Amino acid sequence: MIDIGANLTHDSFDPDRDAVLARAHAAGVTRMIVTGASREHSPKALALARAHAGVLYATAGVHPHHATEYTAECDREMRALLAQPEVVAVGECGLDYFRDFAPRPAQRRAFEMQLQIAADLHAQGRGKPLFLHQRDAHADFIAMLNNFEGRIGAAVVHCFTGSRAELFECLDRDWHIGITGWLCDERRGAHLRELVKHIPANRLMIETDAPYLLPRTIKPAPAHRRNEPMYLAHIVAELARDRGEEVAITTAATTATSAAFFGLR
DSSP: OEEEEEOTTSGGGTTTHHHHHHHHHHTTOOEEEEOOOSTTHHHHHHHHHHHTTTTEEEEEOOOGGGGGGOOHHHHHHHHHHHTSTTEEEEEEEEEETTTOSSOHHHHHHHHHHHHHHHHHHHHTTOOOOEEEEEESOHHHHHHHHHTTTTTSOOEEETTOOOOHHHHHHHHHTTOEEEEOGGGGOTTTOTTHHHHGGGSOGGGEEEOOOBTSOOOTTOSSOOTTOOOOGGGHHHHHHHHHHHHTOOHHHHHHHHHHHHHHHHTOO
């Protein structure tokens, strides 16, 4: 399995990061994409990828929560990171109107600048896919991406939690969909159990978003409440059940799709 979104630079992993990676490998998670989501953590994601070559890869970007840090200097830093071969995607970037931890105009500006990086790389023949975040901002999110139509390459809407209409609007644009343990949350994610049946196998990927979104259906629930990549096996089992597939089929398909999307050997 490939976990396409794990925040392994999070300080909760500092005491036992090597053990976390060992547990992931034992559970069948052989490769992980380490999410870079800020000026501080994107370089750390690259450092982790270099320290665990062939197992970890990185993204580089600024999450909308950190949009106010996206200065011209930050833009140069992201461009330098994205020139490195271990960095396989632009982002995490996008819009988040649910929490509004950054002003919406700042979010839109930071998102547009990162979309421009993706467009520039694409024009230079060095394109890297987009790793996208969207929560309660679908209309603006679609509108901004429409402005770059034909100028960017592949994209994945990471940790998809939206409606049926939003899902099909993403699929109509040939974007990929990342499914997390949100699927296992009976309070917020029950609708996803029906929606995942409609995601084509060549557009579907899986992720933990660790240390966040520990699947609520893990029994017994871990006392620490920290999610980690080894629980990807639990997510794919639930996903396969909801899709009416054998776990081996869902695992093989999502792995192949993820490897092709990120250009992994």
